[in-house]
Amino acid sequence: MTKALMARLDRLLANLGYGSRRDVQALVSAGKVTLDGVAIKDAGLKIAVTADLPDHLKIRGVPVDPPAPLVLIMHKPLGVVCSHREDGERIYDLLPRRWQIRDPALSSVGRLDKDTSGLILITDDGDFLHRVISPKRHVPKVYRAVLDRPLTGTEDAIFASGTLMLEGEEKPLLPATLEVLGEREARLTITEGRYHQVRRMFAAVGNHVTGLHRERIGGLALPDDLAAGDHQILTAAQAEAVFDV
Numbered sequence: 001m002t003k004a005l006m007a008r009l010d011r012l013l014a015n016l017g018y019g020s021r022r023d024v025q026a027l028v029s030a031g032k033v034t035l036d037g038v039a040i041k042d043a044g045l046k047i048a049v050t051a052d053l054p055d056h057l058k059i060r061g062v063p064v065d066p067p068a069p070l071v072l073i074m075h076k077p078l079g080v081v082c083s084h085r086e087d088g089e090r091i092y093d094l095l096p097r098r099w100q101i102r103d104p105a106l107s108s109v110g111r112l113d114k115d116t117s118g119l120i121l122i123t124d125d126g127d128f129l130h131r132v133i134s135p136k137r138h139v140p141k142v143y144r145a146v147l148d149r150p151l152t153g154t155e156d157a158i159f160a161s162g163t164l165m166l167e168g169e170e171k172p173l174l175p176a177t178l179e180v181l182g183e184r185e186a187r188l189t190i191t192e193g194r195y196h197q198v199r200r201m202f203a204a205v206g207n208h209v210t211g212l213h214r215e216r217i218g219g220l221a222l223p224d225d226l227a228a229g230d231h232q233i234l235t236a237a238q239a240e241a242v243f244d245v
């Protein structure tokens with residue numbers, strides 16, 4: 001059995017975004033922080049940092065947030081950006097405010113364009129993030145695209161060829177799978193994550209993407225009941241489903 005990591009309560013709650021260590025000390029002095037139903041008296045108490053921490057540790061009777069490693073699945077709405085550096089509303093603005101100051105920080109696993117909706121993973125687990133986006137793993141990403149012009153019938157062979165070159169690049173794309181859903185609608189599965197890849201692939205065959213939505217990453221699909229802008233916390237086993245392909 002691996003030994004649970006122990007952390008001082010004030011540091012742990014400060015890292016989860018509940019305020020400064022002084023703020024946490026004030027909460028403890030006011031008897032607002034309980035461990036298994038009993039008010040904690042000492043903010044320096046050492047706590048075992050385990051995934052089931054929210055079952056034991058409460059603030060004003062409300063379970064604390066799960067400690068790192070945390071993996072979230074979000075239904076990214078249109079018009080919201082994934083990067084901390086871009087202007088405009090960010091995916092992080094759709095999460096509880098304290099999650100923006102968690103340490104370790106949350107980052108998106110890859111990015112979706114502002115004009116793309118659908119499944120985005122957000123995590124503070126660098127190892128998980130790198131495993132998902134690693135070019136060596138070829139984790140499939142599935143997109144539904146709406147197009148400006150009717151499909152010609154040649155796109156599937158071109159995308160599957162492994163020879164398609166995107167403008168400005170030196171290496172051909174790996175084979176991708178196209179499923180035609182309608183005259184101007186298709187599902188595309190890619191195993192790379194090049195910049196604006198799906199839009200540039202359709203541009204390379206003379207079309208234009210007018211709507212793009214990510215349905216799935218590996219074995220993890222966007223739940224039908226997860227509304228745009230909403231998120232869910234994944235268990236470690238649910239997050240690992242990404243690699244079940």
Ligand code: URA
Binds near residue numbers: 112116200
């Ligand atoms: N490909 C794109 O062109 N845009 C995205 O957001 C994702 C994949």
